[in-house]
Amino acid sequence: MRVRRSSSVLLLFLSVILFLVGPCQPGCRETGQCCTGRDPSCFSKGWRSDRTFGTCYCDQACVSTLDCCHDYDSACPALSCVVSEWTSWSGCAEPCRATVRRRNRTILQEPLNAGNPCPHLEEHAGCAEYWSQHGNCHNPPVPALIISGGYGNARKKRDIPDSIDITGYCVQFQLTSLTKGCQQSSGPHTQWMQHLREGHRVCVECQPPALAVGQTHCAGDGEENDGGRRQSLQWQAVGNPRCRGVWRRVGRLEACSCPTAHSFLFI
Template sequence: MGGTALSGALWLGLLWAGSGAGGSCQGKCCQGRDAACVGEGWREGGGYGTCYCDEGCRRAGDCCHDHGQACPAVPCVVGEWSHWSGCAEQCHPGLRVRRRYVQQEPKNGGEPCPALEEKAGCLEYLTYQGQDCGHEHVPAFITTSEYAKERKRRAASSLWPSDKEAPGYCVEFRTEWLSQRCALERRPYARWMQYLRQGHTVCVACQPPAMSAATRRCSGDGHNARGDKILHWEAIGNSQCQGTWKKIRQLEHCSCPLVHSFIFT
């Protein structure tokens, strides 16, 4: 008799929980970890007792049985990246920025928001008054080839009305040495530096506006340098990522993999 009564009580308890009563989260979904957002009933993972309907209950493992249905997780939603800004300072190596904004905040333990800002190295060769500058930079300054797309989008300076007039060229180098700071770089805008490796062949494109209007060359491209001459370079965005290379050849177009393709800046 005692066993039958206990089984009946358990069955009634399950029926009570299944009916949505006793610790239900219907109409009660709280943000963060809220001790007041509490009920008494069956928990989501089993067990009867105190349960919660706040966002922290999943981490704590004490959600009420209907939390998943009554308070579905809503992930963060962000918009598209803005266009890249110009360089922070003209004629000197610096940083550019792009941003995106939250369109929907996460709810009920949903996926958190990703980074909302990215930075990348850049170097502009025009003053705000439109004067050419910066081509005396030594050593060569380089950045990821992805920056070339942004330059085309923003349109070259008045010195270069169209890409057809100055298509540019590419130089192949063999890296001789590079600092350890390149491989240790973890910042999102500078991860491309991790692909620089000693002994590897890299392709570096010379395009407007890094190309001098007078010489039609990029500073540090090794023009007229013999193959055994050691040339120096530095990565835009991290002055501690630098090294040396030797020029292999100049081509109209290079065919290095994307991760080993860079541009003079």
């Protein structure tokens, strides 16, 4: 009885040692398998990575289903996608109008064995060209003229008839492109242009003095042709003709809600 009990204890001890020491059955390396995607035929018999014994897999899906063979990570290491640097921006797609420019990058290493997937390979941004191959545009697009929001405190208001109830409004835009001249504005009245950055959202207020005669909106705000679309429009900073660009209209606001550095006025 004592011998039988000792034998049982020994077998149990050996089983625990075998479990702790690790797999002794074929895995991905011995079977020479490392398969892409979910492949039921890509399997072996042995210890799984969760220390259970049975059918184990060597395909990429085993990472999410947790039934990989014990040596999957070392035999089939994950390789994430590797891409090149961005190319230079292309020219505008069409001259004489607000349109888009493009840049792209290429795949240098495809992802393998559940590695990180590739990021997007193409980017678009707004741009505008004021000339064509034949010279200056005949009908160049008229940009919105903007100035720092602080100018509104000292602005002389144009006489507005009492019969017209105009309180002004605000339009939010996302900057999609701007010239390098904006960052080179060092004068005391043009330093605000240095806060302009691609991708930032800005608020531009339309005050009554900026309204054209007989109009209820400011020039260049996209109000006439809105139609619910996110339009790409041109803008020009007052005081520095080298600071201009393109922005995408987000929508009209009854009250501006942008930080002071990102708040401007239509002129």
